[in-house]
Amino acid sequence: MSDWSANSYSAITIADDHELAAFIALAGLPGLSPGRFWSLLALGAPSQIWKRVAAGRAPRHGRAVDAARAWPAWCRTVDPGAELDRHRASNTTVLPFGHCEYPDALLDDPDPPPVIFRQGPGVLEDRVRVAIVGTRRCTRYGEGVARELGAALAQRGVDVVSGLASGIDAAAHAGAISRVPARTVAVVAGGVDIIYPKRNRGLYRQIAEHGALLSEWPLGSKPETWRFPARNRVVAALSAATVVVESGCKGGSMYTVDEALRRDRAVFAVPGSIYSPASAGTNKLISDGAHSLYDFDGLLDAVAPLSGPSVAQAELGIDSWLLEAVGWEPVALDTVVRECGRTPSEVTLEVERLIGVGALRRLGGVIERVT
Amino acid sequence: MLSSSASATLRGIDGQRVQVQVHVVTGVLPSFSVVGLPDASCREARDRVRAAINSNKFKWPSQARVTVNLAPSQVRKEGAGLDLAIALGIIAASTLDEKAAARELDEGGVKQPEHQRLPPELLEGYGFVAELGLDGSLRSVPGVLSRVAAIDDLIVVVAPAAAHEASLAGAETVRCAASLRQVVDCLKGIDSWPDHPPVPKIDHRRNVPDLADVAGHPFARQALEIAAAGGHNLLLVGPPGAGKSMLAKRLPGILPDMENEVALVASRVHSVAGLGIPNDSLLRVPPFRAPHHSASMTALIGGGSGRLRPGEISCAHGGVLFLDELGEFAPGALDAMRQPLEDGSVHISRAHASVRYPARFCLVAAMNPCPCGLLGSVEPCRCNEQSRQRYMRRLSGPLLDRIDLRVHMQRPSANQLMSSDKGESSQSVRARVLAARAKAHTRGFPSNSLIPAGQLDEFAPISDAGRSMLKGALADGRLSARGLARVRMVARTIADLADEDTVSETSIASALALRARPVLFDSLGVTHV
Numbered sequence: 001m002s003d004w005s006a007n008s009y010s011a012i013t014i015a016d017d018h019e020l021a022a023f024i025a026l027a028g029l030p031g032l033s034p035g036r037f038w039s040l041l042a043l044g045a046p047s048q049i050w051k052r053v054a055a056g057r058a059p060r061h062g063r064a065v066d067a068a069r070a071w072p073a074w075c076r077t078v079d080p081g082a083e084l085d086r087h088r089a090s091n092t093t094v095l096p097f098g099h100c101e102y103p104d105a106l107l108d109d110p111d112p113p114p115v116i117f118r119q120g121p122g123v124l125e126d127r128v129r130v131a132i133v134g135t136r137r138c139t140r141y142g143e144g145v146a147r148e149l150g151a152a153l154a155q156r157g158v159d160v161v162s163g164l165a166s167g168i169d170a171a172a173h174a175g176a177i178s179r180v181p182a183r184t185v186a187v188v189a190g191g192v193d194i195i196y197p198k199r200n201r202g203l204y205r206q207i208a209e210h211g212a213l214l215s216e217w218p219l220g221s222k223p224e225t226w227r228f229p230a231r232n233r234v235v236a237a238l239s240a241a242t243v244v245v246e247s248g249c250k251g252g253s254m255y256t257v258d259e260a261l262r263r264d265r266a267v268f269a270v271p272g273s274i275y276s277p278a279s280a281g282t283n284k285l286i287s288d289g290a291h292s293l294y295d296f297d298g299l300l301d302a303v304a305p306l307s308g309p310s311v312a313q314a315e316l317g318i319d320s321w322l323l324e325a326v327g328w329e330p331v332a333l334d335t336v337v338r339e340c341g342r343t344p345s346e347v348t349l350e351v352e353r354l355i356g357v358g359a360l361r362r363l364g365g366v367i368e369r370v371t
Numbered sequence: 372m373l374s375s376s377a378s379a380t381l382r383g384i385d386g387q388r389v390q391v392q393v394h395v396v397t398g399v400l401p402s403f404s405v406v407g408l409p410d411a412s413c414r415e416a417r418d419r420v421r422a423a424i425n426s427n428k429f430k431w432p433s434q435a436r437v438t439v440n441l442a443p444s445q446v447r448k449e450g451a452g453l454d455l456a457i458a459l460g461i462i463a464a465s466t467l468d469e470k471a472a473a474r475e476l477d478e479g480g481v482k483q484p485e486h487q488r489l490p491p492e493l494l495e496g497y498g499f500v501a502e503l504g505l506d507g508s509l510r511s512v513p514g515v516l517s518r519v520a521a522i523d524d525l526i527v528v529v530a531p532a533a534a535h536e537a538s539l540a541g542a543e544t545v546r547c548a549a550s551l552r553q554v555v556d557c558l559k560g561i562d563s564w565p566d567h568p569p570v571p572k573i574d575h576r577r578n579v580p581d582l583a584d585v586a587g588h589p590f591a592r593q594a595l596e597i598a599a600a601g602g603h604n605l606l607l608v609g610p611p612g613a614g615k616s617m618l619a620k621r622l623p624g625i626l627p628d629m630e631n632e633v634a635l636v637a638s639r640v641h642s643v644a645g646l647g648i649p650n651d652s653l654l655r656v657p658p659f660r661a662p663h664h665s666a667s668m669t670a671l672i673g674g675g676s677g678r679l680r681p682g683e684i685s686c687a688h689g690g691v692l693f694l695d696e697l698g699e700f701a702p703g704a705l706d707a708m709r710q711p712l713e714d715g716s717v718h719i720s721r722a723h724a725s726v727r728y729p730a731r732f733c734l735v736a737a738m739n740p741c742p743c744g745l746l747g748s749v750e751p752c753r754c755n756e757q758s759r760q761r762y763m764r765r766l767s768g769p770l771l772d773r774i775d776l777r778v779h780m781q782r783p784s785a786n787q788l789m790s791s792d793k794g795e796s797s798q799s800v801r802a803r804v805l806a807a808r809a810k811a812h813t814r815g816f817p818s819n820s821l822i823p824a825g826q827l828d829e830f831a832p833i834s835d836a837g838r839s840m841l842k843g844a845l846a847d848g849r850l851s852a853r854g855l856a857r858v859r860m861v862a863r864t865i866a867d868l869a870d871e872d873t874v875s876e877t878s879i880a881s882a883l884a885l886r887a888r889p890v891l892f893d894s895l896g897v898t899h900v
Contacts, residue, residue, distance in 0.1 A: 136756075137755050137756065137757060138755065138756055139751075139752070139753075139754070139755055139756075140746065140751065140752045140754070140756075140759075141751055143756065166756070167756055278755065329749075330749055331749065332748065332749055332781045333590055333779075334587060334588060334589060334590065334781050335781075337589045337590070338587070338589075343589075344589040344590050344593045344881075345593070345865075345869075345877050345878075345880075345881055346877070348590075348877070348880050348881045348884045349876060349877045349880040349881070351880075351884065352840065352844075352880035352883050352884055353840070353880070355849070356840065356843045356844070356847070362884075362887060363746075363747050364608065364740055364746060364747015364748065364779035365590070365609070365747055365748065365778075365779030365780065365781050366747060366748060366749055366779075366781075
């Protein structure tokens with residue numbers, strides 16, 4: 001790939017609601033890749049293109065010929081005006097390329113989305129963004145890292161970008177949104193109203209309320225397989241750096257890494273056990289020269305050196321015989337009782353107090369210091 | 372000729388008095404029928420009774436139509452407990468009175484020998500509860516305790532093995548005899564009723580393992596004590612080999628003996644279920660039932676298509692139901708336990724009958740935290756999210772919600788296993804449990820888990836520090852509104868054990884920690900359960 005300092009795309013101008021309705025309808029054409037959409041848009045005003053497509057007179061070339069054959073039939077089932085109303089009713093903002101709220105980071109991207117559909121307050125241009133990506137089939141370790149990394153970045157004022165899939169993505173979003181202000185950016189592979197996987201319903205709602213829920217496709221678009229790589233390119237393009245928490249040697253995360261490298265962005269990988277299939281890809285990335293994320297500070301210093309410091313321990317009043325006794329390793333409660341010579345009740349009281357102020361975390365029969 | 376004698380059958384765990392009427396007509400085509408809703412095992416009495424009568428040197432009436440009526444006829448009669456009454460009825464009904472005997476002689480017949488005679492009036496004032504062997508021997512039947520209780524105004528005749536159980540039921544006089552022949556001879560006054568077989572004295576707690584064998588596990592031991600003192604349900608989570616079953620088996624050892632009323636009901640259930648009760652007394656040590664996880668819903672809850680039977684939850688009445696490998700039980704069977712857990716009894720309805728079985732028990736469940744068993748311990752878990760999720764999906768949230776104490780156990784270290792230190796003995800723990808239960812009694816409830824949520828302010832006032840700790844837990848989502856009442860009940864029990872009037876911050880903290888959702892749910896972002 002050559003050096004992409006800028007692209008050759010120009011802002012899309014939408015004259016009125018009629019044009020906007022046609023534009024939304026066009027974006028929803030089945031099998032319409034971003035590249036194909038750009039070439040359609042070069043033909044004229046959206047309403048005219050819509051007429052041509054509906055009449056079966058759209059130019060056919062490239063790999064999308066099969067999909068294009070079905071367009072006229074599809075057009076007859078769609079009412080552009082109703083589509084527009086639906087987007088307005090659900091507070092979904094339509095941002096054509098060049099719109100004043102269209103993310104700056106995508107404007108001079110080599111491969112920019114022609115349009116972004118958005119729910120939520122939006123991408124804040126003055127905040128640094130970091131992508132946290134990884135496999136759906138993550139381990140507890142990966143999930144913990146993603147959650148903590150998300151929270152640590154949010155604490156420093158960095159917005160976490162991810163794809164809102166299950167596994168690493170969901171954990172990273174959940175970590176970020178657990179801090180105040182609750183912000184995170186999610187780029188999804190279907191319409192922003194299609195919750196996939198269903199288990200992430202709560203996260204969808206929270207992100208649509210506090211952060212930015214973005215998609216390249218209008219409401220109702222199904223998360224089809226071919227949309228995922230396109231989605232991954234937007235995740236990489238929006239972010240100053242990409243962190244892969246866990247990934248196999250193949251998979252969507254590796255595609256995100258390729259897109260980040262193509263844009264000359266930093267790539268971090270979290271090292272893992274050499275026995276763990278979920279860490280095979282990240283370990284390989286490190287061996288290939290990615291930054292190894294061996295502690296959080298390295299990443300934080302690289303992307304947000306000047307962001308706010310974490311709140312000092314003393315201010316929270318965390319001063320406890322228990323914290324001194326447990327150190328920084330996870331330790332079983334049974335062990336604490338045995339080694340400190342306290343009764344279970346005394347230990348429990350202190351543990352509950354420290355969990356209350358957020359200094360300690362309990363996982364089953366094990367406790368761990370957080371700050 | 373007609374005879375009538377008393378016996379009893381079972382309805383749920385209660386006895387039902389049955390009048391056995393026998394009518395014998397001679398000089399017709401021979402037949403033998405039993406009417407009055409007998410079930411299959413009851414109808415089989417025909418064959419047993421005929422054999423027993425013949426092998427004890429009585430004479431089956433020749434060329435006779437024998438009709439046995441079991442009254443009241445709308446109640447289904449089950450089991451073999453009516454055998455003795457039917458046999459005696461037939462012997463009595465075929466005994467010729469003086470007029471008939473004379474007529475018989477006139478017509479050229481032979482005199483009925485004395486040893487085959489039993490005048491029907493001798494059966495009055497007696498009740499008979501026993502099964503007959505083909506050789507005429509008397510055998511015990513399930514549910515003697517309940518059956519005898521239904522005819523306790525009569526002199527009850529049972530098999531020698533059932534003599535003691537029958538006298539526990541409160542009957543006036545209990546007689547036992549070895550065979551049909553002996554019963555008839557005793558009724559006629561030729562022989563005297565034999566003494567009851569001697570009952571060996573045994574220590575009922577002898578077989579209950581002691582807590583002193585468990586070293587370490589301070590939190591799990593504490594939770595066990597709380598469960599015993601307050602009647603709260605307990606979930607033990609831990610890797611294989613952590614000692615979950617070992618601990619659960621020791622719960623009956625720290626529970627107080629069952630009181631009279633509960634002991635009687637529990638003993639009846641055990642007797643009806645055919646589990647037997649101790650030889651010398653009612654069941655006093657709380658029962659410990661540990662069904663295997665392949666148990667069907669019927670086995671757990673009770674019922675059955677033919678004869679209704681109490682399930683494991685009823686057999687655990689007054690004691691402990693231990694479900695090891697909770698995640699492996701059929702989800703439907705576990706869900707069916709929710710209502711009995713609330714009500715303390717289970718109502719089973721079938722087309723032919725509907726019965727209520729008691730089921731107030733302490734549920735102790737054990738499970739691994741995840742397929743590899745390491746989640747929530749110091750070592751990292753090796754499962755991926757999907758397999759953990761599959762594992763979690765087997766558990767029903769509503770069932771889990773009824774378990775107030777959830778403890779994570781760790782595998783004991785090598786040092787702990789090899790050390791000669793003993794834990795506190797069951798006896799001294801039981802002393803504390805008894806003291807705490809006594810406090811619950813003064814509030815008018817058998818245990819704290821039964822305090823209604825509306826009366827918690829009255830019975831479980833909380834200190835200011837404890838109150839602010841609860842407020843904090845509610846605010847940051849560690850505790851749900853539903854969990855609040857349960858935590859307060861558990862805290863009340865902990866405070867009772869520590870001899871506090873007002874529930875302290877320490878007790879609240881312990882109750883909160885015990886209510887913490889199992890790590891399995893924690894890791895998956897499931898909201899509070």
